[in-house]
Amino acid sequence: MRPSEDIERLIRAEHWDPFCVLGPHTVTANGKRATLVRAFLPEAVEAYLLPGDQGTKPVPMTSAHVAGLFEATVPPMGEKPRYRLRVTDRRGGVTERHDPYAYPPLLSDFDLHLFGEGRLHRAYEILGAHLHTVDDVAGVRFAVWAPNALRVSVVGDFNGWDGRRHPMRSRGATGLWELFIPDIPEGSNYKYEIRPRDHDVPFLKADPYAFAAELRPKTASIVRDISRHRWGDQHWMAARANRDPLSGPLSIYEVHLGSWMRVPEEGSRWLTYRELTERLIPYAKDMGYTHLELMPVTEHPFDGSWGYQTTGYYAPTSRYGSPEEFMAFVDAAHQAGIGVIMDWAPAHFPDDPHGLDRFDGTHLYDHQDPFQGFHPDWHSRIFNYGRPEVRAFLLNSALFWLDRYHIDALRVDAVASMLYLDYARKPGEWIPNRFGGNENLEAIEFLTEFNIVIHREYPGVLTIAEESTAWPGVSRPTYAGGLGFSLKWNLGWMHDMLDYFGHEPVHRKYHQHHITFGLLYAFTENFVLVLSHDEVVHRKKALLDKMPGDTWQRFANLRALYGYLYGHPGKKMLFMGGEFGQWSEWSHDDSLPWHLCQHEPHLGLQRYVRDLNRLHRNEPSLHQADFDWTGFQWIDYNDGEQSAIAFMRKARDQANFVVCVCNFTPVPRHGYRIGVPAPGWYRELLNSDAAFYGGSNVGNWGGVQAEPTPWHGLPYSLSLTLPPLAVLFLKPS
Numbered sequence: 001m002r003p004s005e006d007i008e009r010l011i012r013a014e015h016w017d018p019f020c021v022l023g024p025h026t027v028t029a030n031g032k033r034a035t036l037v038r039a040f041l042p043e044a045v046e047a048y049l050l051p052g053d054q055g056t057k058p059v060p061m062t063s064a065h066v067a068g069l070f071e072a073t074v075p076p077m078g079e080k081p082r083y084r085l086r087v088t089d090r091r092g093g094v095t096e097r098h099d100p101y102a103y104p105p106l107l108s109d110f111d112l113h114l115f116g117e118g119r120l121h122r123a124y125e126i127l128g129a130h131l132h133t134v135d136d137v138a139g140v141r142f143a144v145w146a147p148n149a150l151r152v153s154v155v156g157d158f159n160g161w162d163g164r165r166h167p168m169r170s171r172g173a174t175g176l177w178e179l180f181i182p183d184i185p186e187g188s189n190y191k192y193e194i195r196p197r198d199h200d201v202p203f204l205k206a207d208p209y210a211f212a213a214e215l216r217p218k219t220a221s222i223v224r225d226i227s228r229h230r231w232g233d234q235h236w237m238a239a240r241a242n243r244d245p246l247s248g249p250l251s252i253y254e255v256h257l258g259s260w261m262r263v264p265e266e267g268s269r270w271l272t273y274r275e276l277t278e279r280l281i282p283y284a285k286d287m288g289y290t291h292l293e294l295m296p297v298t299e300h301p302f303d304g305s306w307g308y309q310t311t312g313y314y315a316p317t318s319r320y321g322s323p324e325e326f327m328a329f330v331d332a333a334h335q336a337g338i339g340v341i342m343d344w345a346p347a348h349f350p351d352d353p354h355g356l357d358r359f360d361g362t363h364l365y366d367h368q369d370p371f372q373g374f375h376p377d378w379h380s381r382i383f384n385y386g387r388p389e390v391r392a393f394l395l396n397s398a399l400f401w402l403d404r405y406h407i408d409a410l411r412v413d414a415v416a417s418m419l420y421l422d423y424a425r426k427p428g429e430w431i432p433n434r435f436g437g438n439e440n441l442e443a444i445e446f447l448t449e450f451n452i453v454i455h456r457e458y459p460g461v462l463t464i465a466e467e468s469t470a471w472p473g474v475s476r477p478t479y480a481g482g483l484g485f486s487l488k489w490n491l492g493w494m495h496d497m498l499d500y501f502g503h504e505p506v507h508r509k510y511h512q513h514h515i516t517f518g519l520l521y522a523f524t525e526n527f528v529l530v531l532s533h534d535e536v537v538h539r540k541k542a543l544l545d546k547m548p549g550d551t552w553q554r555f556a557n558l559r560a561l562y563g564y565l566y567g568h569p570g571k572k573m574l575f576m577g578g579e580f581g582q583w584s585e586w587s588h589d590d591s592l593p594w595h596l597c598q599h600e601p602h603l604g605l606q607r608y609v610r611d612l613n614r615l616h617r618n619e620p621s622l623h624q625a626d627f628d629w630t631g632f633q634w635i636d637y638n639d640g641e642q643s644a645i646a647f648m649r650k651a652r653d654q655a656n657f658v659v660c661v662c663n664f665t666p667v668p669r670h671g672y673r674i675g676v677p678a679p680g681w682y683r684e685l686l687n688s689d690a691a692f693y694g695g696s697n698v699g700n701w702g703g704v705q706a707e708p709t710p711w712h713g714l715p716y717s718l719s720l721t722l723p724p725l726a727v728l729f730l731k732p733s
Contacts, residue, residue, distance in 0.1 A: 010040065011067045011164070013195060013202070016151055018167040023101025024081040027073065035077045037061075039099055040164060042068030043089045049074060050096065052082040061085075082135065098137050098182035105169060105178060106132070106141050112174045115145075118388025121453065122403075123396045124314055127176075128209030129223045131186060139182035140223050142168065142190075144207065145389055146360035147175025150197045154179055155204065156190035156220070163193035163202055175389070189220035191354070196361025203361075206311065206354045208393065213299045213311075215318045219354040226404055229327040233334035233406060240339075240408065240460040246486065246526060247652075249623040250571035251613050252341060253289040253579075254532060255280065256306060257297065257320055260576055262591035273325035277332045285336045287579060287606075288613025292333060293341040293411060295533065297326065301352050306533075306588055307343065308413055309350040309380060313397040316405075330406050339408035341464070342401055346394045346446075347414035348380040357381055365390055371431050375417065377424045385418075386442035395450055402458050409462035410454070412485070416468050418443040444483070451484030462486040464528060475526040490527035490570060493518040498535060501561050504548045505643065505665040505725070512640035515664070518568070519632070526627045527570040531561075531578060536586045544581040553666060555581060555601045556695060556725035559608055559688040560664060563727025566612045567649065567660035569626045579609040601694030608693040615686055615729060620651035621658045630654070635674050635712050642667075644722065646674045646712075658685065659730040661722060668698050669722035675712030681705055682718055682730040689723030698723035703730070 009015040010022070027036045039061070041047055047070040048058035061070035077083070086096050107126060114120035132141040142154050152168045158181070159165040168177035195202040206213060210221035231237075257276060262268045271279065284292055297320075299312025307317070316326040330340050349365065351357040356365040366381040367373030373382050384390050401407040417423045422430040422438045433441050451463055465485040467474050476482025500514040536542050547557035558581060565572060577592045580602045584593065596602040616622050625631025635646035643664040650657040659676060663669055676682065683703040689695030704718050711717035722728070 007065055007069060010167070011065060011069065013153065013164045013167065013193075014151055015167060016170050019101055019169055023099060024077060024083075026076070029073055033076050034073050035075070035081060036071060036073050037081075037083065037099070037102075038064065038069060038071040039085055039101070040067075040069050041085070041087055042162065042164065043160070044068060044070065044087045045090055046088040048086040050084040050086055051077070052084075058086060080135065082137075098139070100139075100166060100179055100181045103134055103180045103182075105171065106134075106180055107143060107171060107176060107178050112171055112176065115176065115389065115392065116174050118392040120392055121396065121399060121457075123392055124209055124400045124404075128207055128211065128314065129190065129221065131223070131225050132180060134180060134182075137182045139180055140184045140188070141178065141180045142192075142207075143176060143178040144168070144192050144209075145175050145393075146177060146192070146194055146364070147173075148197060148362045148364065149177070149194045149360040151195040151202075152177040152360075153193040154181060154190055155193045156184075156188055158184050158188055158190075161191075161193075163195075184223065186223055186225050188223045189214065190223060191220055194360055198361060204354065205359055208313065208356060208359070210312060210315050212323055213315045213318060216301045216303075219301065219311075219352075221315075224323055226323045226327075229324050229331070231327075231331055231406065233331050236334035236337075237406065241458075243460060245460060245462055246627065247624050249290050249617045250528075251289050251616050252291045252293045252528070252571070252573035253284050253287065254293045254295070254530075254573055254575045256295045256533065256576065256586075256588060258303070259586070259588050259590060260592060261594065264591070268591065270320055273321035273329045276320065277329045281329070281333050281336050281338060284333075284338055287610050288617060289338065290613075290617070291339040291341050291408065293409075293573065294343065296343045296345055296413075298345070301350070301355075303588060305350070308345045309348075309378070310345050311350060311352055311355040313393070314400050327405055334406065340406075341409040341411055341462070342407045343413055344398060344401070344410045345413040346383065346397070347412075347418050348375045348378055348382050350380050365393070369431065371425075371429060372421070375424070376429075377417075382417075384442075385440070385446040391446050391449070394446065395453060398450060398454060399457065402454070402461055407461075409464055409486075411464040411466060412447075412450075413466050415447070415465040415474070416471070418447065419467070419469070419471055447483050447485075448478045452478055455484070455486075465489065466491075468492075472524075486526060487528050487571060488525045489530050489532075489573075490518070490525075491530070492521075493527070493568070493570070494530055494532070494535065497561060497564070498546060500664075501557055502546055502548065505553075508643040508664050509640045512637075512643065515564075515645060515662075516637045519634070519637075522569050522632070523627055523629055528573055529565055529568060529570040530573040531565065531575060532573065533575045533586060536575060536577070538585075540585070542582050542585055543578050545583055545585075549666070552601075552694075553725060555605060556666070556689070559605065559693060559695070560662065560725050560727050562609060562612060563660075563686075563688045563729075564662055566616055566622065567647070567658075567662075567727065567729065569632050569649070571623075571626060572616065574609070580606040604692065604694030608688060611686060611693075619649075619658055619685070619731070620653075621649045621656050624651045635659070635676075635714070642669060644669065644672070648677075657731070659718075659728075661720060661728045661730070663722035663724065663726055666724040668724050669720075672720045672722045673709075673711050673717050674720065675710070675714030676706055676716045676718055676732070677714050678732055679706045679708070679716050680732040683733050685729040685731050687723060687726065687728055689726035695726065696724065698726070699728070703733075706732070
């Protein structure tokens with residue numbers, strides 16, 4: 001291509017290699033070697049070249065093109081030409097700046113090689129926007145993947161959003177583009193202007209690897225340094241890496257940060273990360289939870305998606321503050337002894353025009369075929385897990401939150417939709433895999449790699465699958481043929497429990513199997529028993545409102561449900577608001593109705609959940625062997641006529657056990673006999689019918705003595721008073 005053609009393509013913003021025109025070039029002038037410097041300055045009426053040597057006079061630059069291309073020829077500058085440009089604009093303003101096109105590539109060949117293979121596991125350290133200094137010149141280095149673009153430019157406040165000003169350097173077959181722009185300050189807004197190959201109209205895209213973004217409805221990415229926070233959670237992090245999280249207590253409080261609590265006197269605004277640090281963390285600690293689970297805090301444009309339609313896979317949402325303030329939130333939680341779980345959504349992404357959809361003019365991150373790339377339920381795009389760069393993008397996102405934000409667990413959303421090619425599709429609307437099956441082999445490969453890398457790089461970190469089908473081995477090791485998750489949500493148990501407790505007590509004797517069925521498969525996976533946000537929205541009613549009977553019975557039923565939750569094998573999770581019994585469905589636009597906590601029996605229910613968490617923490621038998629039959633033993637599951645069950649939970653030390661007895665009718669049972677394995681006094685650890693919790697105070701006066709009367713195949717027995725709609729926990733002392 002002739003120089004004039006290069007210049008014309010540059011002026012039209014079509015050139016894939018702006019460095020062949022702009023910046024310093026070695027030329028021969030009058031038989032001698034010299035350096036020719038070109039700069040595209042469309043706002044300039046006059047420009048000077050300021051060589052790096054002190055005392056060197058400014059060199060006037062001449063116009064090489066009426067569109068604003070200036071050039072000057074100076075003596076040879078050497079291998080590292082350094083100079084500045086002095087520009088006088090049309091308003092008479094004079095600025096001095098360094099030339100981005102005077103700097104060599106910054107991405108190494110090794111990084112390019114690993115990226116192309118999808119094995120660059122710290123890609124967020126080189127892609128995106130990073131504050132950087134080259135030869136004492138501060139600026140920002142940008143890098144983005146857009147392999148099918150004709151031209152990519154960085155645009156922002158610093159160049160008037162003019163895509164002609166800062167076209168990027170193509171790094172060949174990798175599809176990466178990069179540019180170091182000096183003199184850009186932190187906090188600058190930016191996007192990438194991408195010119196596709198198939199049409200002439202360029203478009204703007206936010207940075208997929210951006211560390212921060214504007215608050216919706218604005219969509220620009222923001223240059224942000226996320227290395228300043230000084231962490232104080234070293235003790236927590238060291239302990240986390242050396243403990244077995246599966247044998248410890250795990251009681252999760254699921255939270256949507258935007259609606260947990262608001263500030264009504266200020267237009268019902270959200271709490272900031274700082275305010276959440278001051279209020280949410282002490283509350284969770286007081287309530288005895290071991291972990292907070294945050295519904296997605298990754299940046300998202302639509303409030304009503306609750307964060308599950310993500311556009312910023314590396315950016316905490318700006319709704320509540322800055323990245324550093326979110327780091328401080330996690331840090332404070334750790335120092336308070338509370339882990340932080342983050343919901344993460346790699347199953348799909350929205351089609352917002354500034355996001356990943358048709359990023360470089362093609363279906364780069366998703367499948368072009370709608371039978372593979374379009375999600376019919378959520379009207380979003382499905383990632384192409386077969387593409388190494390896409391897998392690396394997602395895996396790097398997961399690693400990023402664990403690395404830079406010290407997140408303790410990732411709850412992977414919608415795993416079932418990833419595993420099945422025919423998920424939410426009718427016959428004829430999906431494409432079988434190469435073996436003719438409905439399994440998404442590429443997604444399976446990604447999930448296994450995700451779990452292998454996470455558990456290898458971050459011992460003690462949990463991966464949790466929201467998976468609603470009978471897919472085998474979700475929480476089994478990859479070397480045993482499993483997907484490798486640490487835990488799996490037990491959605492079957494949740495639906496069985498809500499169905500059972502939705503029946504009037506007089507009819508429950510016909511549904512005893514709903515209470516007991518979960519124990520048939522309880523140890524096939526490492527389960528989390530969940531009462532999640534999905535069950536209290538979309539006209540499903542709040543948990544309290546699902547319960548039958550009058551107000552007293554509704555609270556008693558809910559206490560019984562929670563008691564069975566904490567007695568049943570498996571880790572525990574409860575969605576916010578459930579701990580004090582809100583009547584209304586959850587709304588992401590409103591605060592929880594905290595005023596209810598001023599009144600009984602809401603306050604009593606809150607006390608009860610607090611004591612359940614305390615019991616769960618303090619009794620090894622209630623958490624040590626959650627995933628093995630050695631931690632559970634039925635005493636009686638056959639008393640459907642009286643809707644009662646009894647069982648034991650055991651620690652690894654089998655002599656350490658707790659007896660749990662449940663009465664799911666409003667009829668007190670006097671002289672109710674159950675078998676126990678050992679003699680002694682059985683202390684009543686917790687009675688959900690205690691007046692302190694809003695109950696009728698029926699019970700066993702603190703405990704009962706075991707009698708040498710064999711019962712239920714055990715050598716001793718207890719004669720108990722079972723309170724109405726209540727759960728008892730007893731322990732021999």
